[in-house]
Amino acid sequence: MKSYERDCNGKTFQSFLFFVVAQGEPQYFEVGTTLTLEPDVSTVPQPINTIRWKYGTGLVVDWDPSGHTYFGSFEGRTTLDPKTLQLVINRLTLADSGQFSLETNLGTVGTHEVKVINPPPTPSIKTQPLACDVSCALKCTADTTDLGPVSYEWKKDEGPWTEGVELKVMESSNTSEKFSCRLKTSVRTSKASIPKDNPLYKPVTGMSTLKGHIKLFGLQKALTYRIGFGKL
Incomplete structure (x- = not known):
């Protein structure tokens, strides 16, 4: 027509x-x-x-x-x-x-x-709640006005970037020390956020040292007992 x-x-x-x-x-x-x-x-x-x-x-x-x-x-x-x-x-x-x-x-x-x-801004990471004990969440935050569809990527310590969501839930068993996030628009990826400390992080080296001290203490106690027993 x-x-x-x-x-x-x-x-x-x-x-x-x-x-x-x-x-x-x-x-x-x-x-x-x-x-x-x-x-x-x-x-x-x-x-x-x-x-x-x-x-x-x-x-x-x-x-x-x-x-x-x-x-x-x-x-x-x-x-x-x-x-x-x-x-x-x-x-x-x-x-x-x-x-x-x-x-x-x-x-x-x-x-x-x-x-x-708009160009994607550099996001920041906030902890929810502010005081964490057993579990908490990290939120990747930024002004997403006029950005169109947005997705999120997360990185643990120096590991690779992986796709995720805005809110990342953590448990006390998580051994990652720091987290970073970034935004992805339909055009490009933002700069990475400043790395955020994991409030639930427990150094593996500290745990290993503690276990070593316990084993050493047990060994010393056993040796003392055996030596003392031998003298009798």
């Missing part, structure tokens, strides 16, 4: 959907970075006489052989290559999240769902 629209200059613009590119899962980008949308021009019907990129229902750029027209906040930080249909938007902001669509004089080429998120 075809439809016809008129732009602000009275030019008729034909619009109909014949295939969709990169529709479905959103593409994530960080604030301040560059967004590049480049359809496969080899699949786009020719000849192309007009190009229009939209953001939602608004316009990003309009092109015809007479030149480019950029709109709103996209002016001054956006470029369109009419040969490749490539759209480049610099200095992304949170307000740029949304659906971008490409139309030519022959129809709608495709749509791109874009999510702009």
